[in-house]
Amino acid sequence: MxxxxxxxxxxxxxxxxxxxxxxxxxxxxxxxxxxxxxxxxxxxxxxxxxxxxxxxxxxxxxxxxxxxxxxxxxxxxxxxxxxxxPRTVDEALTELADLLTALGAAQEPPWLRAARAAWADPPRLHPVRTAVVPVWRRPWVVLGADTFAGDVLRRLGVTNRYAGHAERYPRPDLAELRGHDPDLVVLPDEPYRFTATDGPEAFPGTPCALLSGRHLTWYGPSLAEAPAVLAAQLARTVTA
Incomplete structure (x- = not known):
């Protein structure tokens, strides 16, 4: 093969x-x-x-x-x-298992079994926080409905303000984003590389969680460590 x-x-x-x-x-x-x-x-x-x-x-x-x-x-x-x-964590785990079998894997690899265990009972923010989740700027693009990253955040106790939007990746302007009055803004470092000096300044007064894009959007071996990594990054923001 x-x-x-x-x-x-x-x-x-x-x-x-x-x-x-x-x-x-x-x-x-x-x-x-x-x-x-x-x-x-x-x-x-x-x-x-x-x-x-x-x-x-x-x-x-x-x-x-x-x-x-x-x-x-x-x-x-x-x-x-x-x-x-895949648009959910469960779909990603299933698609990965099916793909690896099709490519000749005799059994599920340890990292995939670890990912199943990690996502069976992931750490969650309490109380649940609402958020907007930009994935690009110039123009602003956010997570909307039915996305894999949105499901990852939901499982960790973050409710996406745009989860019910008709589009999967809406393009609101900054005034609209601010008008949603979220508990926090989630800023991953990919596909757009948001940093401490590029992104948070657009949302003064609102906590901004800088998250690992690889752990938020990739579906592969990083799934096994994603719940712990992302939960720790979110916790640092909401407790700061």
């Missing part, structure tokens, strides 16, 4: 579970740190000639991270693809 992954979290999942299966990944696939495979460009604009040249038995994609036209082009070229689209 020869696999090319265009999804960083799936790259990590395959690389640590089935060494030798992965032959290609994007330039943004940074985990594991010692990953040594051919690089095929970005997630949004991969070099499909490089992908095909690796003669993959399967290319891994995600509905949100990759473009439909790239998936269609690979299929038209006779390259098998597998497209993931």
């Amino acid at each position: 020869r696999v090319v992954s265009l999804v960083p979290s799936l790259t990590e999942a395959v690389a640590v579970t089935l060494p030798g299966v992965l032959v290609g990944a994007t330039d943004w696939c940074t985990h594991p740190a010692d990953l040594d495979v051919a690089r095929v460009g970005g997630s949004k604009y991969p070099d499909l000639d490089r992908v095909r040249a690796l003669r993959p038995d399967m290319v891994l994609l995600n509905v949100e991270e990759n473009r439909r036209e790239d998936a269609d082009a690979l299929v038209a070229a006779g390259v098998p693809v597998r497209v993931t689209y």
